[in-house]
Amino acid sequence: MTDRLGPLRHRDFRLLVAGTATSSLGNAMAPVALAFAVIDLGGSAQELGLVVAAFALAEVVTVLFGGVLGDRVSRKVLMEGSAGACALVQAVLAAVLLTGAASLALLTAMGVVTGCLAALSGPSSQAMTRLTVPAAELASAVSVRRIGQTGSQIVGFSVGGVLVAAAGPGWAIAVDAATYAVAAGCYAALRVPHVRGVSAGASVLGDLGVGLREVLSRTWLWLLIGQALLYHLVYGGAQGVLGPIVVGDGFGRAAWGWALASLMAGFVVGGLLTLRWRPRHGLRVGVAMLSLTAAFPLAMAVSDQLALVLLGAFVHGLGLEVFSVAWDLSIQQNVPEDRLARVYSFDQVGSFVSRPVGLALTGPVAEAVGYDRWLLVVGGVMAASSLLALLSRDVRRLERHAPPPLGVDAPA
Template sequence: MLTGRLVANSSLANYYSWVPLPASLRHRDFRLLVTGTATSALGNAITPVALAFAVLDLGGSATELGLVVAAFALAEVVTTLFGGVLGDRLPRKLMMEGSAAASAVTQLVMAVTLIGGWATIPLLGVVGALNGCVAALSQPSSRAMTRLTVPPDHLGSAVSVRALLQTSAATVGFVAGGLLVATVGSGWAIGVDAATYAVAALCYSRLRVEQATPEGERGSIVADLREGAREVLAHQWLWLLIGQALVYHLFYGGASGVLGPIVIGDEFGRSAWGLAMGTLMAGFVVGGLVCLRWRPRRSLYVGTVLLSLTALFPLAMALSDHLWVVMLGAFLHGFGLQVFDVFWDLAIQQNVDPDKLARVYSFDMVGSFVARPLGLALTGPIALAVGMQRWLVVVGVVMGASALLALRSAEVRGLTVRPAVPSDSAQLPHLPSEPPAPVSR
């Protein structure tokens, strides 16, 4: 039996030596993690499409649809901070597993009520808010978990692979959501999301990770939040770029969600907006592929420079009457944002204390998205007052300038990727560099 295991391990080593697999995917726990997160991303992209048509099919207005979506967004923002505290207090594996299982139940309830014809718009709002709460509880833990599933020298690969797989899954999910709603209805589409959460919960339950828990008596939740805030404020690059993300979502959220479909639809036709969104997602995927191989020493500086490319999409919508220019702007927007996101995540993973990591991620997520609902609400009135094209120019200038202004920080310019120190205990055995030779009989 022992001999059989040695032969199997040797065959596995030989296989890994010549299959072009990213280093992080050689680790079982990381494979389980990204399978769960990518599956959840697939389902999470289906639900917004299905939920929108579910509300409209129930006779809801645009205002009622906005209230249902806002209920989910508000619950998610409020709960994320507490998810960060719990992620540093409790085992992150438990947080992720429990959150995914609870999300599967809430989405199943929503699906059953829609399929059975018992759903109402207030019920969808309540269940949606509940789902936002339970899903948000695990998000900081999920992002902090990456560091626990790979050795330090494979962390860069892990961050890049995870971002690429989640983006690719979300791209497929957006398309699948429309197809499912058109063929089987909103209820069954949301049922698929429930199934993806169940798969994720199963993946997380099989993780074998060790998380160091703080010793001694813990303070209150408020004290833990205060400690997390101090950690954020201790790093200028961290709080500065969280502030930049707040500005980005405040301006771009409305430009994309409100003005984009109107401006592009009137100029090129409604199908052109879908093409623009698909091109933007293609930029995300290409950016993720680039980050698998490219990791500059001053990656945060490079990522922030490329983040300024996001300004090109609203500027192209405002100033160009050629569809290919708009598509190019959308692609570069997605490419620049994805590269920045990967390098930003890596900077946090390498430079924040492990026992504060979940709380820092919670402040990152809340700080980034807290102003987006306000931007969505104000974009329409402001654009009507000053003109849609003119406001899109303002949006593009603010997005580009805010990214470039962040480069004035010496910390943003000077933060470097830490050289990886191999962790012998966490790596696979030495692997030969050539494919295994055929065995002669």
Template sequence: MHLPAALRHRDYRLLVSASATSALGNAITPIALAFAVLDLGGSATELGLVVAAFALTEVVTSLFGGVLGDRVSRKLMLEGSALGSALTQVVIAAALIGGWATIPMLGVIGALNGCLSALSNPSSRAMTRLTVPPGDLGSAVSLRALLQTSAATVGFVAGGLLVATVGPGWAIAVDAATYAVAALCFAALRVAHSVPDGERGSMLADLGDGAREVFAHRWLWLLIGQALICHLVWSGAQGVLGPIVIGDAFGREAWGLAMGTLMAGFVVGGLLCLRWRPRRLLRVGTVLLSMTALFPLAMALSDHLWPVLAGAFLHGFGLQVFDVFWDLSIQQNVDPDKLARVYSFDAAGSFVARPLGLALAGPIALAVGLHAWLAVVAAVMGATALAALFSGEVRRLERRTTLSATAPAASPSPEPAAAR
């Protein structure tokens, strides 16, 4: 059996090892944090505010992270963020295990974690094309997504089990260990980061260049706007209402199982993307994106666990296929010198409304009913995805077999797996 071509490259192997390890820990922490707040006597509103603290600082910092990712060493950005995140997670774990944690403390440290995540995320996503030649980029994007979601699948299931058996503190300690492993992998990278020749402008000027690149592609800003609306409603459904509705109805382990099933859908979608290469990739991806509405719809309407798990699986499947095709569209059509900034606008634009959604999910759900609000969430998610297909650019954007001259990828020399 032949390994995917992208795995022939040493730096790519290190990059995906780090990202997959982090994904494992990052899947555990949201489950652990949710039940840590509830165990401390927190309400749905307080849980939403704690999660919103992370999301708000992540959004605010992401544009800054994108500028730095195009100015300084992306490798350095990734190392520093992973080490900082390891330390903050150790503090949270120690506080929960030692019994001196408070809800405000979790919110403050969560905000710091949001900053660290935002500083590294644009660099991490832009790094893929620096570790493989252009011909292997499609395989690299699909395989990285598959490995990350496979690791997260294990993490979600492990998160529910760890919380139920040893408690949230020890679960978050596992996340701290995964960040330490990721930092070691990033430190071993041998990827040079080149910057454009000539004098650089101010950071605001760099942000303006990134914004112009985003608005030069209608499909790009349109789908970022769709994600903004979607995350406004879905963030609270997943981060606040889901653990409460599913936890109360079926037990805490059931929410971890639902998240694991969602990630299993991601894995199946990722496996499909390794082989399936539709010509009009965004049209196909956006149609499947509408399937994400099935998870909140099942939580709203079903009294049984299996429809919830089925909805979670289809949610993950559709979102993964869309994400792979979305990421590949950006990698193939955006100027590489602006890639980190475009990814930062993608993150900021997509998630700017997430803190508001997290903070308001509890009060709105209490006012209208948890199940009624989940039904509204499902309707918004499905309708906005299908509405994006009215754009001709979304329907007609085609997969490239080679990158355009304006968007060259790095071309590292292929290296056998056992070469070094």
């Protein structure tokens, strides 16, 4: 295993992993805290969906601009500034919750601000991995970075559920603010080159057009971004709206935190699996594993046993992580460096543009047809859409690049 963790010997990669893992710790607490803050204010499932949808919509609106910035200015500076600003906003939100001055409108407004700030650096953060390790260690670096983030989220979800139940949502948001501040310090210490991906005087729309053409030139890329539209349309609300209500009401508030922790445990096991298992057609295997994500909503729909819900969450995380590593590595290995942030911005927009719609509609639709029945529909759509994507020859045939020998290349 030591050779598999080789990327951690690179200083900049250690700082990147430390920053992303630390902020992931706090960010795992934030959705648990936000959901129960809305419920404590008397919010319904529909109102909870609207609050979470506002945050998601802000991310979608901002992330394309963040992709252009990531190929124009220093990605390091962008990440540092975004984390610092998020720390300040979350600290204010924590103070509002702890003093009892919160309202649904205020939670929504501050969620929009945080979503915009976080989205600005999202594409740059994804594109940063390739700048911190040699190409020969990129596959290991992708897996190790994701293991660090998801391991932190396990702790965050578990502690977040207990902390919200014991002390209230405000303290969980305060921890999130502190982790953003630590992340900003890690990013400030990075020493990586700035790769300029746009020509001087180019317009934002022109830069986006270049990124869009890069996406459309690869069938596997635009097809799976499209599949993600449908996936997140149904699943975002299942986790963000129905999960806290169904699991929280059935097993207690702390149980929802444990369910999310089990989800993250599946991510970690999936990440460890990808350190050793590297199939030639990794994207094909990853898409097949993605169909396992249906296990979580199906378990919430049919089971009155917490153990089965936790198992469904674990299987969901396992399948999604194997896919995510294959997907991330496919992008890193096939997209030119000077367009990487813009491609990641389209990936994030394509993956999450439908999530606000799903979050807003989940409450009224689920209340009309029944929570359990809608969760069954969600599981069916998630499994079917993943398997249908395998009909594409481009998805099935894309091969993992063989890395060059260690020591013959440097970070890009």
